[in-house]
Amino acid sequence: MTTLPSSSASPPAPTSSGGSPLLDMQGIQKSFAGVAALAQASLTVGAGEVHALIGQNGAGKSTMIKVLTGAYQRDGGSITFAGGPAAFSSPLAAQLGGIATIYQEVNLIALRTVAENIFLGREPKKWGLIQWPVMNAEASRLLKELGISLDVTQPLGTFSTAIQQMVALARAVSINARLVIMDEPTSSLNEREVETLFGVIRGLKDRGVSVIFVSHRLDELYAVCDRITVMRDGRTVYAGNMADISRLQLVEQMLGREIKNEGAQTGFVKSGAGKSGEPLLKAEGIRLGQRLSGASVAVRQGEVVGLAGLLGSGRSELARVIFGADTPDAGTVTLDGQPAHFRTPAEAIRAGLGFCSEDRKAEGIIPELSVRENLTLAILPRLARAGVVDTARQSEIVDRFVAQLGIKTSNPDQPIRELSGGNQQKVLLARWLATDPRLLILDEPTRGIDVGAKAEIQRLIGELAQDGLGVLMISSELEELIEGCHEVTVLHDGHSVARLSGDRITEPELLHAMAQGAGAQDIPAPQVRL
Template identity: 60%
Template sequence: MSGVEKRFAGIPALAGASLEILPGEVHALIGQNGAGKSTMIKVLTGYHRRDGGTVSFAGRPFEVHSPHQAQARGISTIYQEINLVPLRSVTENVCLGREHRRFGLLDWNAMHREAERLLSTFGIRIDVRRPLLDFNTATQQMVAIARAIGFSARLVIMDEPTSSLDEKEVEVLFRVIRQLKADGVSVVFVSHKLDELYEVCDRVTIMRDGKTVRVANMDSIDKLELVSAMLGRDVARSDGHATAFAARQRSAGEVVLQAQHLAAGNAVRDVSFAVKRGEIVGFAGLLGAGRTETAHVLFGMDRAQAGHMKMEGQVYDPRNPKDAIGAGLGFVTEDRKLEGIVPELSVADNLTLALLPRISRRGVISERQQREVVDGFIKQLGIKCSGPAQKIRELSGGNQQKVLLARWLATHPRLLILDEPTRGIDVGAKGEIQRLIRKLADEGLAVLMISSELEEIIEGADRVFVLREGRTAAELDGEAITEERVLEAMAHGHSNQIEQVAS
C-alpha cells in the first residue's frame, strides 16, 4: 500500500500512508487511537474505497470492494470481537461460505473432516459438531484462524487478537502464528501490548495522524523509541523541569479514594493509586493500558475481582453507578456523544440528569429547583447557550463538555473522574476546560484525570500514575513529572511494583 488517502466528510483519516508486508513475515501495525490503523485495514480489505494511492498484492494491482472479495483473493481478517456464529457448530463456522456439497446436498462428513484437520494443525482437538459457544475465547479464536486458513489465505490480519486471552492462551496463539509464518503465510499483527510485539513480530509499521511515521525491524528499535514515535515525541528531549503546577508547591488534603491491587477482567490486572482532596491525579498510559477500565471499576460499571478500595477511610465496593454516585463520585466519560449527552434533550435536562432524584418528588420535577441549579451553573461555568431550553446538540463541543461537568458538580461530588476531558474540542475551549478543572481542585475537589495527551497530564496533574498493560507502572510526583519519565514508564514499566519517585 503506497500513498493511500482516505477522507471522511472532507477530514483526512489517511494522508499518504504506506504499508509493506513481506511474504511469510509477522508484521506489527501500531499507533494510538485515531492513528489510521483500522482505516488502513478497511481500505486494504475493501470495506472502504480509498481516495488515492495504490495497493498491490503478490505483485499485481489489487482492487476489491468488500471483505468477502478480499477473502476470496487471499486476505482474511480476524477481528478483536470474534465475528463468527456462536449458535452454529464449529464445522459450520470453519466452512461458512465455502461449504462442501455432494449431489447438491451438504457433505457434512467432508466438512467435519476438514474442520478437524485444520484445527489439528494448531494442536486443537475438539468435537467440531458442538456449537461454537460451548468453547472458550481462545478456542473460538483458533476457529477463526482455521476459517481464514481454509480460504487459502496468504495474508491474515489479526486485530488485537490477545485482548481477551489469558497468558496460556496467548502462548497457543503465538505458536499458531509462528506456524503460519513457517508455512509462508504473512500476518499483520495489530496490538497495543509492546512485549507481545517483540515476542512474535519481525517488523513494525508505526502510524500517527493518518500517516506512516516509521518502519523498522523489531530488533533495531527499542520500546522507548516505539512509544515516542507513536506519540510524536522526541526521545532525546529531556528538560527535567518541574511542571507549572508542581512548582506551586501544592499541599493536598487527606486521601479521598485509595485503591490497592485492583483487578477486573483482562484489562485491569494490578492497579494501585490514591487521590487526595484538592489535587489532580493524572492517569497516563498507552491505548489498552487499562485507564478507562479502572475508572469503570471505580464508578461501579464493572466489579473488581481482586484488590480493595477505600473512600475517605471506609470500605468502598460499588455494585453499580448508583452506589458510586451515592458515595460521592462523578464521572465524565470519554465519549461525550455516545455516553454523555442526550442530544435531543435541553441544556437544562442534560445538566440535571444525575440530580433528578433530589429535585423531584413522586416523579414530578421541581421546575423552580431545576431552574435555580441550571441558571447558577450556566453563569458559574460560562456555558454559552441561548438559554436552558436550547437543545444540547446545538452547542459547541466545549460548551457540551461544560454541561457534563456541571451535571456532576451539581451532585456535590467528593471525587470527579474525567476521562479525556478535552477530546474533540477546539484549542480555546480546551484551555478554558483545563483552567476550570484547576479551579475545582483549588476549591478542594479531588480530581482523577485520564488523558492521552502528554502535555495535558504533565502540565495539569499534581501527581501522575502511569499504567501499563493493566498495572500501575510508576508514580511520579512534583519535579519528577517529566515527559522523559512518563515515556520511560509507558515503554518499560516496572512489573507489579510501583516506582515511587521522590519529588
C-alpha cells in the first residue's frame, strides 16, 4: 500500500486549476485556555475547485472554518484569499469579502419569509422602502436555478430542513460569493435532493466559484470533490487529489494508523468467545430519516457488542432509537424476543436499559449538582416517598458505587464539575449501574479521559459483561473494539454492512468495512414498518 504523509502538516498540493490558489491558509494556530485546537494547520483551495475537508470529531475542521470566516481570530499563521492577505474581523466581514458559509444547522430566521431570508440585510430598496415584488421575483429566480419552485412569500419555518438548506444556498449564490463553505450539507437531504445539490455544486464550479465541502460520507466526496484535505488532532495530515487516494487510505489518515495485525494494549478483560443462545436485545432494519437506512444489531447477555463506523455512519442514532430517545420510521426492536418499541427513555429504563451518552458534559452530568445527586439521578423515583428522598438509602448506594468504581472525590457532596473527566465518566456509569440494568449502552465511554482512567473503565466494562450484563459499546478506537468486543457490527452511511466476531475482529476487516461499506458478512435489513 502506498505510504502517505505522517501526522506532520503536509505542504500544500497543487490546486486543480493549476494556477494560484483562491484560498491559502498556512501554519494556522489557535488555542483555547492553553489547549491547542489548531497546530500548524494548512488548507489550500483552487479557483473553481470543489475541495473536501474531512476528519473525525475534534480534528479541527470547524475551528479552521471559524478562523477563516472571522468567528475566531487566529493565534498564528497566514491567510491569503483572492490574491491578498485576509483577516476577517467577523463572519459578516467574510461574507462581504466573498465567503459564504452554509452550516449543518441552518442559521436563518424561521418566522421571516423565504425571500426575506435570502436578501436579509441586502433588501432592494427605492426611496428607503423595500421593493417587495422585485425581491420576491429575484428570490424565486434564484431558487429555480437550484431546482426549487415554491412560494417565497411564506415563512421559512413552514418548509422542511432540506428546503431551508437550499434557501441558505440561494442566499450564498445571491451575494456572488467566490468561496462557498458547506458543512454537512446532505445530512437532511434525500437521494433526489442530494443529486440536485450536487448539480448546483457543479454549476458553481463551472462559474468559477470554489466550494469547501465538509462531509463524512465517502461516497459523496468521491462523487463531487476534486481535492481533499484531511485533518487530525488540529493538524493537516494529508492534502491531495481525490483520485490519488483510496477510501481505505482516507480512513487510515483520519484514524492516524496504518493497517497492521498486532493488537494494542487496553484495559479490557474479555472472557473467551461470544455467548450463544437468543439475543437479549435485537434491532433489525431500523430506518430514521436520512440518518439510518437499514441498521441492525443484536446483543446477548454477558456479551460486549461493538458498533463501529466513521463519524456520521449512524452509530449514535441507532443507540438513541434503541433507548427510546428517537422514534424510527421503520424496523423492529425486541427484548427477550418480545416487541420493545420504547416511546421514551423512561420506558427503556424501566425495562432494564441504561445509556451513557457520547457528550458527557451536555447530555450526561449536571455540573452544578453534587456527585451524590448525579449518581442517583436515574433512581430518584425509587428513593423518594411522597416527594421526600430517603437520604440514608441514597448515601448507602452512593458510598457503595464510589468504592466499587474507585471514584476519586473529596466527598459525595462535591460538585461533579470539579472532578476529572475520568471520574465524571465513572459517576455516569455508576448512575446506570444503580438501576440494576440488563443492557448498558455506552457511546464513546473512554473519550476525553486520561490513560489511567481509560484503562480502569475498560476493565470495568469487561467485568460487567463477565457478570452477565449485556453491553452495546460505540467506539472510534479500533483497539477497544478488537480487544474488548465479542462481536462488532459495522455501520456505513446508516446501514449495517458487516458483523464480525471472534478472530474476524481485526484491524484490516474493520477498516475495510468502514471504508468500503462491505465486510465479511452482510447483514440483511428487513423492511418492516412500525
